[in-house]
Amino acid sequence: MPVSRVSGPSVAFDRVSKRYPGGAVAVDDVSVEIAGGSFVALVGASGSGKSTLLKMVNRLIVPSAGGIRIGDADVAAGDAHLLRRRIGYVFQNIGLFPHLNVGENIAIGLRLTGGKDRAGRAADLLDLVDLPRDFASRMPDALSGGQRQRVGVARALALEPGLMLMDEPFGALDPVTRDQLGTAIRALHDRLGLTTIMVTHDMAEALILADRVLVMAGGRIVADATPQALLKGEGGAEADALVAVPREQARRLREIGGGA
Numbered sequence: 001m002p003v004s005r006v007s008g009p010s011v012a013f014d015r016v017s018k019r020y021p022g023g024a025v026a027v028d029d030v031s032v033e034i035a036g037g038s039f040v041a042l043v044g045a046s047g048s049g050k051s052t053l054l055k056m057v058n059r060l061i062v063p064s065a066g067g068i069r070i071g072d073a074d075v076a077a078g079d080a081h082l083l084r085r086r087i088g089y090v091f092q093n094i095g096l097f098p099h100l101n102v103g104e105n106i107a108i109g110l111r112l113t114g115g116k117d118r119a120g121r122a123a124d125l126l127d128l129v130d131l132p133r134d135f136a137s138r139m140p141d142a143l144s145g146g147q148r149q150r151v152g153v154a155r156a157l158a159l160e161p162g163l164m165l166m167d168e169p170f171g172a173l174d175p176v177t178r179d180q181l182g183t184a185i186r187a188l189h190d191r192l193g194l195t196t197i198m199v200t201h202d203m204a205e206a207l208i209l210a211d212r213v214l215v216m217a218g219g220r221i222v223a224d225a226t227p228q229a230l231l232k233g234e235g236g237a238e239a240d241a242l243v244a245v246p247r248e249q250a251r252r253l254r255e256i257g258g259g260a
């Protein structure tokens with residue numbers, strides 16, 4: 001049974017804030033609408049509130065104020081476990097169960113929901129993330145970091161979510177693997193019709209992969225623009241400072257290469 005195309009839902013944040021016990025305001029009155037089917041990158045300096053904003057979507061963190069809707073559904077209504085079954089979640093060092101093999105790791109959500117033909121589904125999902133089917137019987141510690149992240153992506157897709165949340169999914173990977181996996185994720189996003197929200201520190205990655213980039217600073221969204229607009233310098237001061245880094249690197253590489 002091939003993995004089917006879905007129609008990714010919209011995600012709307014309405015005046016969302018998060019104040020942690022002890023006083024830190026991590027997210028400060030954020031309102032933003034993310035269109036169904038879009039790939040949005042959340043970038044910003046460490047501590048700017050990116051992960052907090054993302055984790056409020058699947059209720060790993062509960063907002064102090066405001067509300068979030070996925071399509072027509074209020075995230076705060078109903079059971080958090082049921083909500084999370086409809087949302088794929090991939091994070092750095094994906095946290096596979098070490099005592100389960102790859103196939104069992106991928107199918108864990110199907111096991112919990114009583115899904116049939118789990119081995120067949122795991123094989124389809126391995127195909128989807130470009131891993132050999134015989135990896136199903138391997139244990140997680142027999143995989144490279146990049147392969148483990150691919151298994152994590154397969155696991156996140158097992159219940160056919162329309163929405164994927166990614167928190168620094170490539171953070172611990174070498175640059176080549178990171179680039180390959182980023183390209184693979186974008187291709188999957190397009191092929192499956194997902195809505196994807198990805199937190200990254202890396203502005204170049206955001207510009208290359210996303211349709212729209214939200215820049216956070218001090219818990220607020222300080223820029224909201226397409227990669228094209230950001231590259232034209234239309235994102236404002238904070239965004240320009242982040243775009244300047246890959247731009248300057250590209251300039252220096254051209255210089256070293258003699259303008260080639």
Ligand SMILES: Nc1ncnc2c1ncn2[C@@H]1O[C@H](COP(=O)(O)OP(=O)(O)OP(=O)(O)O)[C@@H](O)[C@H]1O
Nearest residue numbers: 020021024025026045046047048049050051052053
């Ligand atoms: N559980 C917590 N308790 C108290 N403060 C927290 C907690 N989690 C995060 N914070 C604070 O909230 C702010 C935002 O943190 P958050 O992790 O959302 O930022 P981030 O932009 O994702 O950072 P990074 O890129 O370093 O992961 C930071 O000042 C952080 O110290």
